[in-house]
Amino acid sequence: HMELVESGGDSVQAGTSLTLSCTATGDTSSRNWVAWFRQAPGKQREGVAALFISRSRPVYGASVKGRVTISQDTEKNTVYLQMESLTPEDTAMYYCAAGLRGTWDRPQDWQYWGQGTQVTVSS
Numbered sequence: 001h002m003e004l005v006e007s008g009g010d011s012v013q014a015g016t017s018l019t020l021s022c023t024a025t026g027d028t029s030s031r032n033w034v035a036w037f038r039q040a041p042g043k044q045r046e047g048v049a050a051l052f053i054s055r056s057r058p059v060y061g062a063s064v065k066g067r068v069t070i071s072q073d074t075e076k077n078t079v080y081l082q083m084e085s086l087t088p089e090d091t092a093m094y095y096c097a098a099g100l101r102g103t104w105d106r107p108q109d110w111q112y113w114g115q116g117t118q119v120t121v122s123s
Contacts, residue, residue: 002026002112004096009117012086020081020117022096030111033100034079036070037107038092038119045095047105051079059104064090086121093118 008020024031035050049060049070058070069082083090093116102109 002028004112004114006096006114006117009119011120014087014121014123016086017084020094022079024077030099035097036081037095040092045107050104088121088123091121
């Protein structure tokens with residue numbers, strides 16, 4: 001069993017940057033991909049970015065492309081999401097997911113989820 005713990009969420013002003021972290025513990029053998037999703041109140045969970053762990057190959061959602069970077073520290077089993085030029089529309093709970101069994105931006109295709117970290121952006 002694998003556990004994912006997110007950190008780094010905060011309340012920030014628009015235009016600033018923020019970096020989220022997702023650390024995996026336990027049995028990480030199924031950690032082929034790691035992704036970041038976000039969910040705002042009343043909205044569906046949206047894929048932000050994902051990383052193919054063995055090749056460090058990223059993919060990005062259309063709504064954030066160009067403003068976010070997903071990366072990893074393999075020694076720490078940690079994946080980061082660096083977000084730039086934040087706007088109030090980025091306000092959401094951000095979740096880390098691992099263990100992809102399908103299409104990266106489909107929440108139902110992921111095996112493991114963290115509890116989430118809140119990002120609030122004020123104008």
